[in-house]
Amino acid sequence: MDGGHMQIGEVAARTELSLRTIRHYEETGLVIPSARSQGGFRLYTEADVARLMVIRRMKPLGFTLDQMRDLLDATDRLDAVDGGQDAKDGAARDVLLERVREYERAATEQVEKLRVQLSRAEDFAATLRARLDEG
Structure with missing residues (x-):
């Protein structure tokens, strides 16, 4: 994995969101993975993680x-x-x-x-x- 991209599991661990929740946010268009691996896995950047953190902070409010x-x-x-x-x-x-x-x-x-x-x-x-x- 190149240094700029993370797979969904790492993003889930960093954001404390479930894989299901991240996929739901993708389905609703709130967060779109920046890339896909050759195997078709979602790849996220720091900007994608920051976006998920905004969503995570808005939800309880x-x-x-x-x-x-x-x-x-x-x-x-x-x-x-x-x-x-x-x-x-x-x-x-x-x-x-x-x-x-x-x-x-x-x-x-x-x-x-x-x-x-x-x-x-x-x-x-x-x-x-x-x-x-x-x-």
Whole structure:
């Protein structure tokens, strides 16, 4: 295996995602392997792993596959603009940045909701512990 490509098993280990989940994300178009080996095995790059990590981080925050696809599209297009492929279009860049900002705001809001849930869960566990200590 050349140094730039990994097979799906290594990607699964690095991302802590199952092979089935990675294949599902491929089927839905969220992540496309960068190459295939002569034997037909999926080959992934560091960029593919980074993409999977974005998806993995969005999932517990309740983002849908369509939202994941939209954010990845926005970041891909931003990378193209910032890479000079479309540098003359500053207005497009501003629109893309606003899309990413919306996801950042939504993620922050979800994190706050999860903090409240975690606090309540910790309080509940402490109540149960106290009850057990009494008995």
